[in-house]
Amino acid sequence: MSARYRVLVVGMGKRGAHHASAFHANPRFSVAGLADVDPARLKDAAKYGDARTGTDAATLARELRPDVFCFCTPPTIRLDLVRLGVESGARLIAFEKPVAMSSAEAMRIRDLLAGSRAMAVVSHQHRYGEHYRKVAEIVASGALGRVHTVYATATGWMLHMASHLIDYLRWYNGGAEAQWVMGQAAGRGKLSDLHSSPDYLAGFIQFANGVRGVLECGAGAPDVPEVDYWWRKCRIGAQGTDGYAEVLTGGGWRAVTRTGISSGPGSMNYDLDMPGYIQDMAYWLDDETKVHPCNFASAYKGHEIMMGLVRSALQGGQVALPLASGMDEIAQLKEKLPASRVLLSASANAKEYGA
Numbered sequence: 001m002s003a004r005y006r007v008l009v010v011g012m013g014k015r016g017a018h019h020a021s022a023f024h025a026n027p028r029f030s031v032a033g034l035a036d037v038d039p040a041r042l043k044d045a046a047k048y049g050d051a052r053t054g055t056d057a058a059t060l061a062r063e064l065r066p067d068v069f070c071f072c073t074p075p076t077i078r079l080d081l082v083r084l085g086v087e088s089g090a091r092l093i094a095f096e097k098p099v100a101m102s103s104a105e106a107m108r109i110r111d112l113l114a115g116s117r118a119m120a121v122v123s124h125q126h127r128y129g130e131h132y133r134k135v136a137e138i139v140a141s142g143a144l145g146r147v148h149t150v151y152a153t154a155t156g157w158m159l160h161m162a163s164h165l166i167d168y169l170r171w172y173n174g175g176a177e178a179q180w181v182m183g184q185a186a187g188r189g190k191l192s193d194l195h196s197s198p199d200y201l202a203g204f205i206q207f208a209n210g211v212r213g214v215l216e217c218g219a220g221a222p223d224v225p226e227v228d229y230w231w232r233k234c235r236i237g238a239q240g241t242d243g244y245a246e247v248l249t250g251g252g253w254r255a256v257t258r259t260g261i262s263s264g265p266g267s268m269n270y271d272l273d274m275p276g277y278i279q280d281m282a283y284w285l286d287d288e289t290k291v292h293p294c295n296f297a298s299a300y301k302g303h304e305i306m307m308g309l310v311r312s313a314l315q316g317g318q319v320a321l322p323l324a325s326g327m328d329e330i331a332q333l334k335e336k337l338p339a340s341r342v343l344l345s346a347s348a349n350a351k352e353y354g355a
């Protein structure tokens, strides 16, 4: 029988529960431990087998020495938890997006992982949605001809949504390297959110294969009227010489190619997306050549694009990638972003960003 990997899940809020549940349901994993600073979040631990529980992740990590160190905590404590994962000796560290709160932190995480034996994945699990996959399939089939543009929009704000958008936009562009970005940012409202962000970020990405990336995230991003649920108002797609294909996070997929118009169902669904995401961790742990689609190296490149766009907004002009040195982009935004109120694209955004 294949090895059963022992998992410690740290942070048992919404996403921690999704992870614990998916690990528990997969015969290749057993949930050995669950940690949360809030003991109330551990009351359902029995649902995930006979896991040990505790409020101190470091103690549990030291005592359990898990194969997989998974954390689903707020975005403000990434580096410390990656360090804990590395020190625990885990072979795989699985954590939530965004990769980090700044390029400086992301670089420290990258260096820490590079100096360790741990592989790492970041939860861009929308990739497992049938509608997301269908678009990837159409792009890869060549049905769009020569792809020249990839694009992504979301009405949710940057540190929640841009990480997802950029990951899928890079996917639809075959993982090509980004050479430079140029962006703009507006609105200070969400700078005080835990997922601290400008209310609106927009910009362009130059990819090495000549493809143009276009990203919009937040208050000024276009509405996706086909989708009712606000957090799923995301449109991600690719345009080529022979047509286009796009996914709506909460509204299926559609394509127009030389052979006609087609469309199909799909809506982001954690229950459907998590099993494949978790199973690919087992495949990677079993065989190092079966690299997880949501691997850290790829997520890091996406994070660089996001922070490059913010730097461009701060400093003006184009920003060359890869970034040569780190900075705290959010702290700089807090200092420099003008006070003028963000302008909305649609009334649907008024609830979150004000009228």
Ligand SMILES: NC(=O)c1ccc[n+]([C@@H]2O[C@H](COP(=O)([O-])OP(=O)(O)OC[C@H]3O[C@@H](n4cnc5c(N)ncnc54)[C@H](O)[C@@H]3O)[C@@H](O)[C@H]2O)c1
Residues within 6 Å of the ligand: 010, 011, 012, 013, 014, 015, 016, 035, 036, 037, 038, 041, 057, 072, 073, 074, 075, 077, 096, 097, 098, 123, 124, 125, 159, 160, 195
């Ligand atoms: N991939 C996705 O689709 C997706 C969706 C929603 C949220 N997220 C991300 O997941 C992360 C968590 O979001 P959430 O909605 O589950 O938040 P949440 O607030 O529901 O849960 C976070 C949990 O972490 C615990 N915690 C905080 N500090 C801790 C520490 N030092 N040690 C142990 N536990 C600690 C909190 O008590 C809380 O229970 C965020 O980064 C968010 O951006 C991802």
